[in-house]
Amino acid sequence: MKSIKRNILILVLALMTYVLASCGVNAEQVSNTSQDTSNTSDKNSGLIVYFLDVGQADCTLIQLPNGEEVLIDAGNYGDGSYIKNYLENLNVDDIEYLILTHPHEDHIGSAKEIINNFTVEKIYMPDVLASSNLYESTMLAIENKDIETIFAKPGLKIINSPDLKLELLSPKSMYYSELNEYSAVARLEYDNTSFLFTGDAESVSELEMLGGGFNLDSDVLKVGHHGGRTSSSIDFLKAVTPEYSIISCGEDNSYGHPHIETLNRLSDIGSEVYRTDELGTIVAVSDGQDIFITSDEIIEIPLSTPGNSDTQSVPGTEVKEPSAISETNYVGNNNSLVFHKPDCSSVADMKESNKIFFTIRQTAIDQGYTPCGRCNP
Ligand SMILES: [Zn+2]
Ligand SMILES: [Zn+2]
Structure with a gap:
C-alpha cells in the first residue's frame, strides 16, 4: 500500500513525458528542463491538485512537491467517507494545511470527519460565525483536537519558499452582507x-482583491461559487486570465450552476472549462513549467478499450495511452455506478460520456461502483 503514492507519481511523470512528447517537446528538452532547475529541492516531485467530485460542493486536495498536503474545503455533510477513502487511497494521513473557505454546509460539510480521521496540523478559516449545528460541531471537533486555527486575511503567506508559495488573498473586510464573500481565497x-x-x-470580494495589488494571474482557476453568476466578474477574470477553469458543481443542481453568464464570460476570455458534474474528479498536474489536466486519478485516465480503437481524452488534452498503464481492466458506468470487464456486452452499449476507466478493482469499489452481475469483474 505504501508504494501507491509513488506509483501514481511515476505514472504522472510517465504521462507528463508522454504528453510533452506528443506535444512536440522531445525527451531531451524535458530532461534539460529538470537539469536546469535541479539546484532547488524536491523539484522533480511535481504538484498534483485533485478537484474531488463531491457534487454541489467543494473539496480540493493539493499534494505539494515538498510532500505536504493542503485540503481546501470538505464537501457536503455525508461526503466524509468518500473523501476519507480518496485520501487514504493516495496514502494521505497528515494534512498540513486545512483551509475552510467559509462556513457553508457545502464547504465544511465533512470537515469534522476529516479532522477526526486525519492529523490536521493547521486550519485557516475566516473570522466569521455561523449559526448552524454543523458549524458548532465542526468548531467543537477542532477544539477537541486542539488544532491551531488561524483567521484568513489578505497577504497571509502560508508557504513562502522560492519556488513554492501559498498565499491567502481574502477576506479583506470585517463585515459582508453575504457569507460567501467571507471566503478565504488562496x-x-x-x-x-x-x-x-x-x-x-x-x-464584492473580487473587487477588493483587484484593488489589493495582488498578482491574480493564474493558470488554473477554481471558479468561484460553483460557477454562479454573482462570481467571476469580467474584470476579475481578465486579471486572472486562467488557461483552465474548474467548476465544482453537482449534476442537475437546483441552483442551475454553472450559470450561462459565467460560462459566457469564461468563454470570452478564452479559458478552457472543466466541470466535475461532467467529468467527475478532475486532476491538474504541474511539473513547475506546464500543467496537464485529466479526469480523476491518473490510474483512471481514459484509455482506449479493446474493440474501440479511438483513444478517448478529456477535451483539451492530448492524453493518449502511455504503455506503462496500457491495461484498462475495468470500465465503470458513472450513471449506474456499475463496473464491468472491458469485453462485457454492457460496455459496448454504454454511452461514451458515461464511461470511466479503472486499472485497479479496489479503486472502483472505493468510489462506490459495484461489480456487474453478468461479467463478474
Ligand atoms: Zn458553495
Ligand atoms: Zn457558500
Whole structure:
C-alpha cells in the first residue's frame, strides 16, 4: 500500500513525458528542463491538485512537491467517507494545511470527519460565525483536537519558499452582507505555474482583491461559487486570465450552476472549462513549467478499450495511452455506478460520456461502483 503514492507519481511523470512528447517537446528538452532547475529541492516531485467530485460542493486536495498536503474545503455533510477513502487511497494521513473557505454546509460539510480521521496540523478559516449545528460541531471537533486555527486575511503567506508559495488573498473586510464573500481565497504558485482557489467569493470580494495589488494571474482557476453568476466578474477574470477553469458543481443542481453568464464570460476570455458534474474528479498536474489536466486519478485516465480503437481524452488534452498503464481492466458506468470487464456486452452499449476507466478493482469499489452481475469483474 505504501508504494501507491509513488506509483501514481511515476505514472504522472510517465504521462507528463508522454504528453510533452506528443506535444512536440522531445525527451531531451524535458530532461534539460529538470537539469536546469535541479539546484532547488524536491523539484522533480511535481504538484498534483485533485478537484474531488463531491457534487454541489467543494473539496480540493493539493499534494505539494515538498510532500505536504493542503485540503481546501470538505464537501457536503455525508461526503466524509468518500473523501476519507480518496485520501487514504493516495496514502494521505497528515494534512498540513486545512483551509475552510467559509462556513457553508457545502464547504465544511465533512470537515469534522476529516479532522477526526486525519492529523490536521493547521486550519485557516475566516473570522466569521455561523449559526448552524454543523458549524458548532465542526468548531467543537477542532477544539477537541486542539488544532491551531488561524483567521484568513489578505497577504497571509502560508508557504513562502522560492519556488513554492501559498498565499491567502481574502477576506479583506470585517463585515459582508453575504457569507460567501467571507471566503478565504488562496493562490498557489509552483515555479512557473499558478492556481487560484476562490471558494464562494463573489463580486464584492473580487473587487477588493483587484484593488489589493495582488498578482491574480493564474493558470488554473477554481471558479468561484460553483460557477454562479454573482462570481467571476469580467474584470476579475481578465486579471486572472486562467488557461483552465474548474467548476465544482453537482449534476442537475437546483441552483442551475454553472450559470450561462459565467460560462459566457469564461468563454470570452478564452479559458478552457472543466466541470466535475461532467467529468467527475478532475486532476491538474504541474511539473513547475506546464500543467496537464485529466479526469480523476491518473490510474483512471481514459484509455482506449479493446474493440474501440479511438483513444478517448478529456477535451483539451492530448492524453493518449502511455504503455506503462496500457491495461484498462475495468470500465465503470458513472450513471449506474456499475463496473464491468472491458469485453462485457454492457460496455459496448454504454454511452461514451458515461464511461470511466479503472486499472485497479479496489479503486472502483472505493468510489462506490459495484461489480456487474453478468461479467463478474
Ligand atoms: Zn458553495
Ligand atoms: Zn457558500
